[in-house]
Amino acid sequence: MIYVFTGNGKGKTTAAVGTGIRAVGAGLKVLMVQFMKIKELSSEYNVLSKLENFDIESFGRKGFYLPKEELEKRPELEKKGFKPFSDIDFRLAQEGIEFVKNCVFREKYDLYILDEICVALHYRLVDENILKKLLIEYRGKADFILTGRYCPDWLIEISDLATEMKEIKHPFKKGIPAKKGIDY
Amino acid sequence: MIYVFTGNGKGKTTAAVGTGIRAVGAGLKVLMVQFMKIKELSSEYNVLSKLENFDIESFGRKGFYLPKEELEKRPELEKKGFKPFSDIDFRLAQEGIEFVKNCVFREKYDLYILDEICVALHYRLVDENILKKLLIEYRGKADFILTGRYCPDWLIEISDLATEMKEIKHPFKKGIPAKKGIDY
Incomplete structure (x- = not known):
């Protein structure tokens, strides 16, 4: 089965993590692969890394990266610390997908969480x-959860379940900063 | 802070669980109180019940319950095993909210997850x-996550963050049954 958590609201990665916990509780083996992120920077890593049958890998680097065109269009983002993608980012994402493929081929896990892959696809x-x-080849042998904004139409089409996490209200807009243990 | 996960899509309870895991990973103490559910029936309980600093209580009973009026309007639901609410359900929900109040007054936890409370409010x-x-009295001292369909407007208004989990696609509609480890 293929599950998608997309949209601009909070709750995509946490819903994937919660579903992963549910799967482990039912005796399944879970792999979470994070794109464009560093696993050690999220608080949940401290708990998940100690769980049996829940493995995490990440294929990103420190900081925020966007395509050059995106930064040229919105120069204010550079002041916020965003930097343009470089070859490193493409290589990391490539390594990530190769890693997943290898695990899927060897049938190592029951559930694969590909966190932020929709963003990586978008860029x-x-x-x-x-x-x-x-996904098409292995959807019958394992379950896949794909998260991130900008989910492409083809992925919604081939999915079995898709939820749009739609922002109704967000504190960052009121100028309230991200909170450790809740937001990261 | 007050967080709401509502809407008709999948991912509300799992997003709350994932946020709870994140909070525990940041050194916070979490209490999850489930309304209209039995904690032992969900697969995630097997994992969460073993975690330090993550406590769960539930105040529901086996089976699915709805108000009498709802069942009279939709008699097909009775065939699906739904039964009308009785005094037991009111008493259980009452006990649940009293339990939460007691913990909040004694400042026992940093994050309170009130799972399915929007449904319990609705009915x-x-x-x-x-x-x-x-919520208004203690929002500065602890964080609250409230989940469930039918979130009332006043709760969205007093919340700091609200996400609508909006169903784009759902396998149950195609007649695919709920899957252990993913759906419960």
Whole structure:
């Protein structure tokens, strides 16, 4: 089965983590692969890394990265610390998808959480054809949860379940900063 | 802070659980209180019950319950095993909210997850004035996550963050049954 958590609201990664916990509780083996993130920077890593049958890998680097065109259009983002993607980011995403493929081929896990992969797809860090082929070929043998904003239409189409996490209200807009243990 | 996960889509309870895991990973103490549910029936309980600093209580009973009027309007639900609410359901929800109040007054936890409380509010199993008073009085001392469909407007208004989990696609509609480890 293929599950998608997308949209601009809070709760996509946490819903994937919560579903992963549910799967482990039912005796399944879970792999969470994070794109464009560093696993050690999220508080949940301290708990998840100690769980049996829940493995996490991440394929990102410190800081926030966006395509050059995006930064040229919105120069204020550079002042906020965003930097343009470089070859490193493409290589990391590539390694991430290769890692997933290897685990899927060897049938190592029952549930694969590909966190933020929709964002990586949107910015073309991940080749959509490679992902599409993998999902279609293995959807009967394992479950996949894909998260992130900007989920492409083809992924919604091939999914079995898709939820849009829609922002109704968000404290960052009121100028309240992100809170450790809740937001990261 | 007050967080709301509502809407008809999948991911509300799991997002609350994932946020709870994140909070525990940041050194916070979490209490999850489930309304209209039995904690032992969900697979995640097997994992969460073993975690330090994550406590769960539930105040529901086996089976699915709805108000009498709801069942009279939709008799097909009775065939699906739904039964009308009785005094037991009101008493259980009452006990649940009293339990939360006691913990909040004694400042036992940093984060309170009130799972399915929006549904309990909708069916008037929980007195909205008691909940409103508690949230407004203690929002500065602890964080609260409230989940469930049918979130009332006043709760969105007093919340700091609200996400609508909006169903885009759902396998149950295609006749695919709920899957252990993913759906419960």
